[in-house]
Amino acid sequence: MAGRSVAVIGLGAVGSRAARQLLSSDQVPTLTVRDADADRAETVGRSLGSTTTAELPPYTDAVEADIVVLATPAGTHGALARDLVARNRSVISVSDSIDDVTALADLDSEARERGVSVVIGAGFSPGLSCVLARHASADFSSIDEIHVAMSGTGGPACARQHHRALGDWAIDWRDGGWVRRRGGSGRELCWFPDPIAGKDCYRAARPESLLLAPAFGGVSRVTARMAATRRDRLTARLPMLRPPHPEGGPGAIRVEVRGWRDDQRHVKILGAMDRPAVGAGTVAAVAALSVLDGQVLRPGAAGLAELVDPVPFLAELARRGVKAAVFEGLTG
């Protein structure tokens, strides 16, 4: 696969880390980066070194690369990916917006015809959460429930998206159909890997169920929750009262899979703790490298639960410092 080029569009907290992770790989000798903010594109491009070409706005043409990592703010990925797929480019999207995920999933048939990949939700969650769900499912003869929870945000764009998500409608998969639930409802105490530990989590407009329900045929329930405080819930439908932290804080994800093993009920809980921007950037980079190396399981548009073998993917993430964990014990 030598000679295939990679680009990163969007150099915020996630995109700049994805770029750095890509450049640390032998498979990516050079990288093209873009950002709507010319100063940021120039500064990040310079900090990444001489092997990086920073293209400055305004952009009149699509980026010239075989694989493009989209790390732009939520809501922009559908149109960008449509244009790239039409030019036979593979796309890695880190968006966790329901609209983006829906628009990207609609590209599946075109991407299959063209033999390119559209990796949807290649971030911390969705992304690593999808890989963990696939990895956990290997322990079961059949699974019927997947419940994802996440805590923390990446950069400011991610924080704004989470704020909107808590005030919007959640989509759960239940008994073969989609169920809309009010964001901020359904409080559940979820235990995350230390030091995040126990957090109250609520329904929110998260796209995990849109990616996991098609990936696990026969599953009857898929839900996604987000950690929030009472103040977050109270202010979710208002503009953000305080500017988000530029780097976010520590975060975590937790994936609970329930099903059957040896004719008995079985539950497996996997998780990970990291700064969400670091985790998302690393997952996006490893997903791009999987496409670059031809390790994706099929062309087309889907989440990581459908597109990658979880074991080598998790091993590569661990090698890069993003480590998964398993919960052993009981909560109560």
Add this chain to the structure above:
Amino acid sequence: MVTLFRRALVAIGVAGFIAAVLRLRGSGGTPVRDGGWRELTGPDLR
């Protein structure tokens, strides 16, 4: 009658304010947990 109505409104307002403060700042504590997290290592990733 007006005074009674006004007092009732004040009482409801004060109670609502106190409830909001408790709701936003209060904590019910965290339940106990048995078990813990173990990092996925070599055998888990084969």
